[in-house]
Every structure is written in structure tokens, then in C-alpha cells.
Amino acid sequence: DVKVTQSSRYLVKRTGEKVFLECVQDMDHENMFWYRQDPGLGLRLIYFSYDVKMKEKGDIPEGYSVSREKKERFSLILESASTNQTSMYLCAAGPTGFGGNTEAFFGQGTRLTVV
């Protein structure tokens, strides 16, 4: 019954490293999202994509980029990891116009620690 899969549950990276977080969905949904979740700040949108090769900035895109070469895969890239990017990263997928008897499904999350 897996719908959204994130490549890693836990990740530890060094400051300055380039980091790739991968997300794959098996629902054939058009929209995919990357959020980060921090205590006291809730879920904040980093980037989203509404179609292959299309992307839009969310609320906190600085220090991140994304790639969507195939419909089922949405990658989040930390160009040069910094300690303030230590967080829980959550990927979600939903159909176009979702909200009409549909919903966005989330992956299990990736806990990233930058040291």
C-alpha cells in the first residue's frame, strides 16, 4: 500500500556537502511537494512541482533546488549543506485539483543532520 517513498529515513552529512533527497510516488499524481518540519515552526514549503520539469518556489527555497525529470520522482538538492538545514524533510504527492475528494499523501520523512 506504499504511495510515497523517500530514499532515506536518516541521513548524516557534513557541512558543505551536496545532498540529494529522493522521493518516488506510485500514484501517477501531477503535484509533488517538499516540506521541512522543525519544532515550533510546523511544516514549511520549500519547493513544489505541478508537472515534469516544472517547479515553483515555496516559502523557504533559499539554499535548495529541485529536479523533476520523471513524473514519479521529485528530488530535493541541498547545494552546500549547512547546520541550519538540519531538519525533518517531508515529501508529498497529490493530483491536480486535489482537495476535491482527494488528498495529498506524505512519505515517511527523512531526518537530516548536518554536522
Next chain:
Amino acid sequence: EDQVTQSPEALRLQEGESSSLNCSYTVSGLRGLFWYRQDPGKGPEFLFTLYSAGEEKEKERLKATLTKKESFLHITAPKPEDSATYLCAVQATKGAQKLVFGQGTRLTINP
């Protein structure tokens, strides 16, 4: 700007003690209001979507209701396994199809 505020931040109940969680929102036009449950270290799990004022949805011990300004998640006779963080989010009719989340309510049910 679309905003979601959840209260209380944390709530402790005894098993069987019913209560309600609040989600207040401001949005240009509401496409949908979502409730999720999140267990520690895991991704949010979808519970309900509500679309219009007056709508109600139920799932086991949970019932979600919606007005034009807020939503309530009512928990009836909760059990310890209902302990989790409950997240509320809104999706606007205009602009991008993103979800705007509240900060969540951390619910603890003591046996």
C-alpha cells in the same frame, strides 16, 4: 496571506475523556481543509478533507467539523493509541495548489 492557527499547542487527557482541537484559518478562498495525524518520527497520515461550512466527517473516535473560520477535531472517549500530533492545513482556490499548515496540537492520552 493564508494562515492557519491551531490550539492548544499541547493537550493531555485521561483515557475516555472527550475533548476538541481547534484550527482557525484565514484564506482567500477555501478549496479544502485537511486534517492529518503524525506519530513521532513519521510522515503525516491523512485523516479528513472538508470542503464547505457545515460539513462533518467521522472516522472511529474522531469527528471533524468545519465553519467559515475554523475547524474542530472532536475526539470521543480517546484511547492511548490516539496519542499523536494532529495537523490542520488549508488549500486555497486561487494560486498554487499547496497546503498551508498550522503548527499542530500534540495530544497525549494517559491510560
